[in-house]
Amino acid sequence: MSHCLLKTTLAAAVFAAAAFTVSAANPFADVDDSSWAYQAVSQLSDQGVVDGYPDGTFRGDKNVSRYEMSRIIARLMAKENTLNASQKATVDKLAGEYADELKSPGVRVAELEKKTGHINTITELRVQDVPRYDNVYKDSKSKHDELSLRVRLNTIANVNDRTTVYSQLETYMSMNGKDVFQPNKYGYDSNGNRYERNGYGDGDFHMNRLWATYQFGPKQTDFTNRPFGPSKNLIGIGQFPVKMGVTGYTYDGQFKGIVAQFGDYVEGGHLTVAYGRATDINYDYTGPMMRGMKGLGKAILGSDQTKSLVTSLSTQIAQKALAAKGISPSTPGYSTYMKAAAAQAASTVTKTVMSAAQSSSTGSEMIKNIAQTAVGNNLMSPEDAKKLTEKLQSEYGNIADLYNPSNDTLYPMRSQGVEMNWNEDEDVPVAYASYIFRKPQQWEFHAYGMTAVGPVGKICRAYGFAGAYYVTPQWHVQGEFVKNVRRLPLNNERPYSFNYGLHYGTADVLKAGSYELGLDYIYSQAGTYFGGSSNDIVDQYMGHVYKNWKFQGQDMGRTPAYIADKLDAIANGTDSPEKNYGGAKFFLAKASFVPMRGLQIEADYGFNAKDMGGRKMDNMFMLRATAYIK
Known part of the structure; x- marks a missing residue:
């Protein structure tokens, strides 16, 4: 980050903090x-x-x-x-x-x-500077700097001593002219065309949260010195926050639906059950797994290998056709005859291949049909057809059944019956339950489970455990484990992730001079990142998306790395059952400081990052400052 950007970030944060100091501190x-x-x-x-x-x-x-x-x-x-x-x-x-x-x-x-x-009203101003990657890998990295301001207008209204209404208006604004990333900024129409959702443009406000809670059971009376309403035995409806685990690395976003909480979330044990739609999903990352990748067949048929094969077949057919007419290489004008005959043969071969492809229901069937059709139309000998079939099966056989030739789309979860439309379930329906026992500044334990509902449930059903323990008032350790019990085909595994860390101090935005230093290690296999993390560095390592991935020379647009790298390896003949793709393993160093009440400055550094195949990723540095104005 340049010194200019650093000064801009700090200046904006100090300005916001000054406003807070006058009005709240x-x-x-x-x-x-x-x-x-x-x-x-x-x-x-x-x-x-x-x-x-x-x-x-x-x-x-x-x-x-x-x-x-x-x-x-x-x-x-x-x-x-x-x-x-x-x-x-x-x-x-x-x-x-x-x-x-x-x-x-x-x-x-x-x-x-x-x-x-x-x-109660609380305004939150966050200035953040972070690199955004079109390609995060060191051997081909491509990035730009994103300097942005996020504004959140929070309102907590105590309707009565049992009912509370919460709302949060949110907007992002670019401070350097670069597009600001938001997990749910873009949607897709039924044809897979990407568009910007209303309210998510630069400076546009959207309702990020709006929900109401009712406190049931014995009336709670010990919350009047806090602005957030009752904390025991709540039922709620609307769009509310959900954070999985201690860190929120797996998911930290919003659900739109209903929630019930039994117990006190401030201290002691509480059980939470929720059903709704997860709205903070990075569709560029999750979409291809659910809705497939269109255009792969066209890329394969338009590849240099396919063109070479068509040219070879066309030449053979043209030579045979001319010989049958008594035209030989010694005939005057033979090259002209040959050029016209080869062009006609190429057209016939291409039409035959396309017809055989589109009449098939799977990639394996398509390969078989192309060979049989070519033999039946005397385009190639049975021996050549057998060689072609074996070659194509060896290159594409392990993903052939995931390909639907009729609409030229590869569905990674097709073997499990997941073939969704692009505008179907963009906000993924989810059922969630967790039990948390907490003793503030001593220890806490989390156990949770979640499952997507509908077709996405065949992709994601997970459980997890998390905890934190204060060894001393200053030192604490934390750890998490998440398991997705669904077997995902690209790596042929039921993926898992874990992280653990050691931290010193506690940064409390209400306590001037407080601070926290920490180091986490994160290991996340592809399929355990659910699309919206609490940290922008974690998001980009665990859920990296290529901005413009090219397959066989054709631009496929935004594509998750875990799919693109697998298909590239298959096409290049370097894939093997022992290789693993996507995901990330890396260290994350974190530092937070509260210079004055209401202002928190944070610096994060991700380093020594690799995907599951050992491919090295770039190091990342992020700086943010957040001020709260009451």
Whole structure:
């Protein structure tokens, strides 16, 4: 990254943090951060007990009127379930002293406002600089720099003491004129043509999250000092966030559907079950596995090998046809006769091959039909046809049955019956369940399972385990394991992935000066990355997509590396059962620092990356700064 881009990133982040510092970190202009009363006054403001004066001051040296005191007492009474016995006794005594003032309509309304109808808004500004790869491999890398701003407008509305509505408007803006990557930015029409979805253009806002929850069972009263509503026993509907595991490397995105949670997600154990559609899917990566790759047959028939074969056959046919007419190489003008006869023969051969191809239902059947048709039309001898069949079967036999000649499309999961239309299930239907037990800053354990529903369920059904343990208050270790129980044909395996890491410190955006340093190792076989990760470096290593992959000289467009590399190896005769394609294994170094409350700066570095076949990938550096404005 250039120094200019680094300065731009930091400058934008500091500007955003400055806004946060004024509006959230210090609620009152006349209370200095170094004052002995700062922490207490800030906590009372955060909890809604005191709100200061309209000019933004606290006026700690001013006598409080009985009416103002009664408003404070009313708000404390509204939070009585969060007070200990001594605090309750004090509040009860004050309530008796100010009984007349507490009957005032203004005070009663103030108390009611703290119980219902409270709205919190948090604006999130993220500036990020990261390389974007058209080809991530070191021997042929191609990339550009992406400098972007992401804005998220979050609203949390406590409709009443059981019901909460959450929303998040989101937009991305390029800061250097380059297209900004978003996992679900593009869709595909029924013909496989790629298009940009509404609301995902540069600077366009889209609704990233919108869901409502209802807290059932015994009423929860210990959440009033947090802006996020109840945390125990929830049912919800809408578009809500789902993060798999501790890191979210496998999937960290949104579901659109319903969710039920039993237990408290803040501390202790809770069970979550959800059903809906995963909306943060990288369709360029997942689409070909579900919807196939169109145009491969045309590429094969238009390849140099096929052209050479057609030319050879055409020449033989033309020579035989001219000899039958008594025209020999010694005949005047023979080259002209030969050129015309060869062209006619080539046309006949091509039509015969195409007809045989399109009347077949599988690639293996197509190879057989071409040979039989060629013999039946006297285009080649039975001996030559046998040699041709053996040659084609040896080159394409292990993927031949995945190819549908009628629409010229290769379906990687065709043997399992997966042949989907391009506009079918772009937001993949998914059922998900997890159990998490958490003791904050001590340890946590995750167990989860998920399965795609419908045809995609034949591609993805997985379970996983994850955990973190604090060896000391500063040092903690973490690890995850994910297994896809579906056998995927390209590598003929049921893939798995794992990661583990060692971290020091904890970066808390609400604690100035906090920081975290960590190193993770990630091993992910192709088929265990589900399309939307929490980290842009992880996304590009595990789910790499070639921008313009060419097969047999024909441009096939955006193609996942795990499919493209396999087909290239088959076409080049270098494939073998021992070879493995796609996926990634690499190290990820991470550093986070909170220079002031509300601002977090992060730097990540991916290195020593290889795919499962040992092909080396480029190292990546990413810098981001995120500010939260309340």
